[in-house]
Amino acid sequence: MTGDQRVTRGMRSRSTITRRAVDVASIEGLSGLSFGSLAADVGLSKGGVAALFPTKEQLQVATVESAREVFLEAVVQPTSAVPSGAARLKALIERWIAYAEAPLFPGGCFWAANLPDFDSRPGPVRDSLARQRRSWLALLAEQVSQAIAAGEVTGLDPELTAFQIDALLNSANIAMRLGETGGADKVRRVIDGLLA
Amino acid sequence: MTGDQRVTRGMRSRSTITRRAVDVASIEGLSGLSFGSLAADVGLSKGGVAALFPTKEQLQVATVESAREVFLEAVVQPTSAVPSGAARLKALIERWIAYAEAPLFPGGCFWAANLPDFDSRPGPVRDSLARQRRSWLALLAEQVSQAIAAGEVTGLDPELTAFQIDALLNSANIAMRLGETGGADKVRRVIDGLLA
DNA sequence: ATGTCGTAAGTACGATCGTTCGTAAGGCGA
DNA sequence: TCGCCTTACGAACGATCGTACTTACGACAT
Numbered sequence A, B: 001m002t003g004d005q006r007v008t009r010g011m012r013s014r015s016t017i018t019r020r021a022v023d024v025a026s027i028e029g030l031s032g033l034s035f036g037s038l039a040a041d042v043g044l045s046k047g048g049v050a051a052l053f054p055t056k057e058q059l060q061v062a063t064v065e066s067a068r069e070v071f072l073e074a075v076v077q078p079t080s081a082v083p084s085g086a087a088r089l090k091a092l093i094e095r096w097i098a099y100a101e102a103p104l105f106p107g108g109c110f111w112a113a114n115l116p117d118f119d120s121r122p123g124p125v126r127d128s129l130a131r132q133r134r135s136w137l138a139l140l141a142e143q144v145s146q147a148i149a150a151g152e153v154t155g156l157d158p159e160l161t162a163f164q165i166d167a168l169l170n171s172a173n174i175a176m177r178l179g180e181t182g183g184a185d186k187v188r189r190v191i192d193g194l195l196a
Numbered sequence C: 001a002t003g004t005c006g007t008a009a010g011t012a013c014g015a016t017c018g019t020t021c022g023t024a025a026g027g028c029g030a
Numbered sequence D: 001t002c003g004c005c006t007t008a009c010g011a012a013c014g015a016t017c018g019t020a021c022t023t024a025c026g027a028c029a030t
Helices: A005-028 A035-042 A046-052 A056-081 A086-101 A110-118 A124-149 A158-177 A183-195 B005-028 B035-042 B046-052 B056-081 B086-101 B110-118 B124-149 B158-177 B183-195
Strands: none
Touching: A005 A035, A005 A046, A005 A056, A005 A110, A035 A046, A035 A056, A056 A086, A056 A110, A056 A124, A086 A124, A086 A158, A086 A183, A110 A124, A110 A158, A110 B110, A110 B158, A124 A158, A158 A183, A158 B110, A158 B158, A158 B183, A183 B158, B005 B035, B005 B046, B005 B056, B005 B110, B035 B046, B035 B056, B056 B086, B056 B110, B056 B124, B086 B124, B086 B158, B086 B183, B110 B124, B110 B158, B124 B158, B158 B183
């Protein structure tokens, strides 16, 4: 059925490489990735890594996809048990703050670190990052819509509110990276005011 | 008085180099700067550039300082004629949007592009970027305070509002970089709601 | 058993990087 | 005039980069 141990071994190697690459890219950026240092990190040869990811761009794309998996698992998936609407929205925000605060990725939010690098550089890496950003914004907007439908809040534009929440979270991430305290609390105060 | 044409010539060369470096860094990032390509851009030799900026880090710091000068001249200084308070605050925001929209720097906001690169990398470059960010936030908060003192708005925390405005502007910059339309309008709508 | 496919190592190539050095040119103060 | 300083060039250094091979080994299908 799923035989062929060769490709499963390859997939496993790819996975360990991209997991490491995500950590590196959250600090050094996707442009800072290199076959040589990644190979040394995971105990492979430079040629071996280059064989798994023929070009650097493909390595970057694979790293972005890997980051998305980790993000979904750590932030989005745990909130699936929370009721839709304002409750899940707040849960998502708290999860996100925890995600940026604790070093899930040692360099903080992966997208905050890499979108600025690639937003002026057309190509598949930028496309992938942008698609994931839109997906995250849509997820937030969806929960705002649910909150409106449930009568938990009124007078909010879902898309605009999602934009606003995302903006606050990104700034909180920067503040935490710079060692400023109170960034998370600022976000909570503003959003509590929004959803009041 | 301050004679010595040698050093003035050097200062002029340094200035042309950092001006060019600011443009490059707004796209490629401060880490993407290199003596070689900068020298080719401004018509100097690689060694000549390296003589003006002994280390790359000093080049990066000088580039950050140069970006600040351009930013102050383009965004802050033109609003000095506008009355303090809500009016100047709105003028600053419009100036900022224009600054990010039009290619004053070809890669959009210089700090949005480079803070994520250096926020996990201690050193003088990060310190300089962080100091300028705090200065910008303080400027915004100051105008909010003036607006409160003038009775133009009520119930706002200056520091919190500045944080909020800055967050929105940064997200608008990202949206514009990704080719999404309506980012600037979203900012205006939210801020109009804030200052209503 | 034979040939094919994918992982992986190893090597090499050309390019670019930051930095250093020696040297020349020219404005400066004594 | 002389010696000093700063700019600027040109060359070279060691290192690292992305990529492209050749080779080997184990797993698969025929």
